[in-house]
């Protein structure tokens with residue numbers, strides 16, 4: 716991995732324990748997918764060979780909250796489903812992180828109804844908002860990298876007054892918005 720070249724002749728390196736722990740922690744995020752709708756398909760694409768989230772050490776997606784530390788909410792969450800999401804979040808190990816993927820998870824999206832939660836951040840602390848309908852895999856990867864950068868620098872999630880403070884980072888869209896196609900006209904022009 717090129718590490719040997721960086722080693723001095725004596726064959727050892729010195730560093731800080733905090734840096735090693737942060738490096739290990741950010742290089743082994745275990746996502747807990749909470750995919751309820753179409754955004755989940757993009758989440759699956761992120762794990763496939765074309766985008767390969769394994770490059771960031773975050774490919775071990777398991778449906779076991781007690782082994783996971785990165786909750787990815789991908790898709791709309793109904794009010795009926797909300798207690799399940801909250802229980803999964805509570806069961807996850809500390810330190811833990813949350814990504815809200817797509818317009819539906821962050822705001823309810825086009826589902827402005829009484830049955831859909833209008834933003835999961837009202838009920839669980841969201842660290843990174845990934846925009847889009849759906850977001851592209853690159854944007855989700857950027858969200859994962861935003862959390863990795865925070866772990867690299869700070870290590871742990873921010874706590875204030877004994878309460879977890881969400882990072883509240885928003886990822887920039889990676890595409891240029893294009894105008895909508897011209898609408899069809901009915902009858903003679």
Ligand code: SF4
Pocket residue numbers: 752753754755789790791816817818819820824847848849850
């Ligand atoms: S944001 Fe769009 S793609 Fe994602 S779950 Fe909602 S409708 Fe589907």
